[in-house]
Amino acid sequence: MEKKDDKIMKIIYSCYGGAHSSIVASAIHLGYLPTTRIPTKEEILNVPYYDQSPKESRGIPIYIGTDEKLREIYALGMGPYRNEYTKISYNFSFEIGKDKKKDIQIINVVPLLSFSTKIGGFLSRRLGLIKMGRPITVKGIQKRYNFFIDLVKDVKERC
Amino acid sequence: MKLIVGQNLLLNSKVFILMKIIYIYNKNAYAALKAAYAHLKLRTCEDITYIKNNYNEEGNFYYLGTDVELNEVYLLYSKKNNYILRNLLQGFSSLYDEKILIMDLDNKHGKER
Numbered sequence: 001m002e003k004k005d006d007k008i009m010k011i012i013y014s015c016y017g018g019a020h021s022s023i024v025a026s027a028i029h030l031g032y033l034p035t036t037r038i039p040t041k042e043e044i045l046n047v048p049y050y051d052q053s054p055k056e057s058r059g060i061p062i063y064i065g066t067d068e069k070l071r072e073i074y075a076l077g078m079g080p081y082r083n084e085y086t087k088i089s090y091n092f093s094f095e096i097g098k099d100k101k102k103d104i105q106i107i108n109v110v111p112l113l114s115f116s117t118k119i120g121g122f123l124s125r126r127l128g129l130i131k132m133g134r135p136i137t138v139k140g141i142q143k144r145y146n147f148f149i150d151l152v153k154d155v156k157e158r159c
Numbered sequence: 160m161k162l163i164v165g166q167n168l169l170l171n172s173k174v175f176i177l178m179k180i181i182y183i184y185n186k187n188a189y190a191a192l193k194a195a196y197a198h199l200k201l202r203t204c205e206d207i208t209y210i211k212n213n214y215n216e217e218g219n220f221y222y223l224g225t226d227v228e229l230n231e232v233y234l235l236y237s238k239k240n241n242y243i244l245r246n247l248l249q250g251f252s253s254l255y256d257e258k259i260l261i262m263d264l265d266n267k268h269g270k271e272r
Contacts (some may be wrong), residue, residue: 010254059246061254074254078247081239085247087218088237092248095220096179096233097255 009071010104011159012061014086018077019053020121020137021109021148026064026075028152035153038145041138051124051134053077059085071159082108105159112147116140178230178258181220181248184265185240188214191264192223195232199224230260240265 011029013022027033027047034043044050049062061074078085086106093104117140124133141148180198184191188210196203201224204210214221214234221234237244245261252259 056242057246059243060250076250079241079243081243084218084237084239085243088235088244089247089251091218091220092251093255095222096231096259097251097257 008066008103009069009159010074011067011071011155012074012076012089012104012106013109014076014078014082014106015109015113016077016079016082017053017055017121017125018058018060018062018075019049019051019125020117020141021113022075022077023047023050023062023064024141025107025109025112025148025152026073028148029073029156030065030067035149038142041135041142044138044141045134049075051121051130051137053125055125067156076106082110105155107151107155109148109151112144112151114140114144116143177228178260179233179252180226180230180260180262181233181235182262182264183235183237183240183244185236185238187211188234188236191234191262194262194264195223195234199226199232 013025013029015022024033024044024047027050028035032047033039048064053062058077058079061076064073064075066072086108089106090104094102117137120133120136120138120140122133123129124137127133180195182191182195182198187207189207192210192214193203214236217236217238219236221236223232223234225231240263245263248259248261
C-alpha cells in the first residue's frame, strides 16, 4: 500500500481471504516461488503474508512487490461478494482514481482453490487452528500448483 | 492567490484538501440522494420513482457535483455494504493517492464483524 505511482500498471490477484491463493499467485509472479517445479512446504510457508491476513483486513490491497516490467503486484481478499466488489474496484479506478487511467487488472484466483485449501484456510483463519489448518492449505496449494503457474504465465503475457 | 498543487488548492494562503465524498446506499437511493444534495446545498427531485429508476445500477459511482470546498460528491449503490466495501474504497483511494470520505447511510458499523 506504500507504492502510489498511478502511471504504473497494477495487477491485483484476488481471492476470498487474501491469505493463500492470491498470495501464492503473487509470489509466483514475482519469482518468490519456482515456475519449473512444485515448491516444498517450507518454501510456501516462507512466502511473505502467507496465511497471515486477518478477517478485518479483507478488502485492503496488500502490496507484494514490483515485477521485472515495473508492474505493481497486489493480493486482495474480497470475501463472498467478489463479483460486486470487482466491479466497484474497476469503477473506482476508471472514474474516481487520479487521471482515470485504465491501469489495473484484477485477476480472480478462487477457481484454482482446492477443497483442502478451503478447509485448511477455514481452520486456520476462521477458527484460529493454525497448526492444524496451515499444513492442509499447503497440501492444497501443492496439488493445484501447476494451474497457478499457468495462470501467472498467462497474466504476464496479457498485461 | 490561487494555486493548484496536486490534489490541493491553495487559496489566499489557505490550503484546501480536495476529497471525494462518497454516499453509500444499499436499498433506496432517496435518502442518500437527499443527504448528498443537502451537502451540495441543492434541492432534490422529489419524484421517488424517477430516483429509483435512475440510480439503480449496482457498483456504479454517480457523480452529483462539487461542493463549496471543491470536493467531488458521488453516490454509490451496493447491496453488499459491509466492512469489506469500506476497506476496498479506502484501500483503492490509497492506491491512487486520493482522499475519500465515506458517508455510509446504513451505518451498520460494529454489527457485522
